[in-house]
Amino acid sequence: MDVVSKLVDVTMDFEARIFGRKRRIRAVDRVSLEVRRGEIYGLVGESGGGKSTIGRISIRLYKPTKGRVFYGKLDITELPESKLRYLRREMQLIPQDPYGAINPIQTIGEALVEPLLIHYKLSKDEAVEQAHRALEEVGLHTSTEFFTRRPRELSGGQLQRAVIAKAMILKPKYIVTDEQTSNLDASIRTSIIKLLLDLCEKYEQSLLFITHDIALLILITNRIGVLYLAQLFEEGPTEKVVKNPLHPYTKALLSAIPLLSDELGLEKVYLKGEIGDPSNPPRGCGLHPRCPYAMDKCKIEEPPLIMVNEGRSVKCWLYYKP
Ligand SMILES: Nc1ncnc2c1ncn2[C@@H]1O[C@H](COP(=O)(O)OP(=O)(O)OP(=O)(O)O)[C@@H](O)[C@H]1O
Ligand code: SF4
Numbered sequence: 001m002d003v004v005s006k007l008v009d010v011t012m013d014f015e016a017r018i019f020g021r022k023r024r025i026r027a028v029d030r031v032s033l034e035v036r037r038g039e040i041y042g043l044v045g046e047s048g049g050g051k052s053t054i055g056r057i058s059i060r061l062y063k064p065t066k067g068r069v070f071y072g073k074l075d076i077t078e079l080p081e082s083k084l085r086y087l088r089r090e091m092q093l094i095p096q097d098p099y100g101a102i103n104p105i106q107t108i109g110e111a112l113v114e115p116l117l118i119h120y121k122l123s124k125d126e127a128v129e130q131a132h133r134a135l136e137e138v139g140l141h142t143s144t145e146f147f148t149r150r151p152r153e154l155s156g157g158q159l160q161r162a163v164i165a166k167a168m169i170l171k172p173k174y175i176v177t178d179e180q181t182s183n184l185d186a187s188i189r190t191s192i193i194k195l196l197l198d199l200c201e202k203y204e205q206s207l208l209f210i211t212h213d214i215a216l217l218i219l220i221t222n223r224i225g226v227l228y229l230a231q232l233f234e235e236g237p238t239e240k241v242v243k244n245p246l247h248p249y250t251k252a253l254l255s256a257i258p259l260l261s262d263e264l265g266l267e268k269v270y271l272k273g274e275i276g277d278p279s280n281p282p283r284g285c286g287l288h289p290r291c292p293y294a295m296d297k298c299k300i301e302e303p304p305l306i307m308v309n310e311g312r313s314v315k316c317w318l319y320y321k322p
């Protein structure tokens with residue numbers, strides 16, 4: 001299977017000051033995953049689980065503390081910015097905050113023309129023409145009206161369309177989209193997601209789709225990875241994971257969608273309390289303080305990542321067979 005992006009045993013530590021004291025936050029803990037050519041891989045989990053950090057590492061906006069990052073077969077872990085620059089047109093991020101995606105003092109037209117001039121030897125007129133076409137393609141008709149506006153002069157939905165146009169303008173092969181639509185009304189959100197998926201299909205792009213909304217991932221992804229406190233707890237083909245979730249955390253995420261879990265006859269699992277502190281994660285299994293199945297062993301020993309059939313893996317002692 002052709003792989004577009006691969007993380008191998010990746011760890012990312014940040015230093016943060018908490019109440020004046022320096023603390024290490026392990027945002028990503030030995031995560032391996034791959035996004036295959038033409039697929040939509042969904043990464044789901046609660047806030048602070050490490051989703052955005054993984055997305056940024058996979059396009060080498062962050063360099064991991066440990067582990068390797070591949071783009072196709074190319075190991076890009078240590079590539080300097082000068083060499084990464086030409087790869088940037090093939091790997092794009094649609095970030096969590098749309099106002100961070102387009103410089104607030106730039107017009108939408110300037111934001112679209114700039115990458116074309118940097119990455120391709122185009123004349124200014126050619127770049128402007130392509131930028132207009134890109135705006136039309138994301139439904140910003142008439143493009144001339146939007147070309148001269150700044151991000152704050154657009155509605156939420158229009159801005160998201162402009163952000164997609166900016167990500168698409170270099171025709172990337174791999175896109176990371178990070179909770180792009182979480183702050184939009186449901187109907188606008190649906191149309192923006194449909195637009196993104198249609199464009200990805202048209203240009204045969206691969207997508208790492210990051211969200212806390214597992215219901216959305218069920219509808220649009222080929223495979224999913226379930227992340228909790230920096231670790232990948234479960235991974236597999238979406239349909240198989242949804243119909244037969246293995247990890248108690250995945251079961252809890254699906255239990256939060258009563259209609260679906262009733263229809264599929266899924267066991268309901270409810271977790272206690274809140275997600276743990278990434279600067280001081282629990283010993284053993286990270287979920288043990290909240291898990292209704294926790295055993296003594298879970299409080300002391302970290303479970304291994306267990307490969308089960310059908311290309312699935314799960315990190316839980318319940319599935320360990322010595
Ligand atoms: N630049 C940074 N410096 C310090 N800590 C960071 C930094 N970026 C992320 N973190 C911390 O790393 C952990 C994982 O953050 P991340 O943003 O990847 O999570 P997330 O799953 O995307 O969360 P959310 O759903 O809220 O967007 C969090 O505890 C966060 O506070
Ligand atoms: S390893 Fe133990 S605590 Fe962790 S999810 Fe499995 S049963 Fe629950």
Ligand SMILES: [Mg+2]
Binds near residue numbers: 051096179
């Ligand atoms: Mg995030």
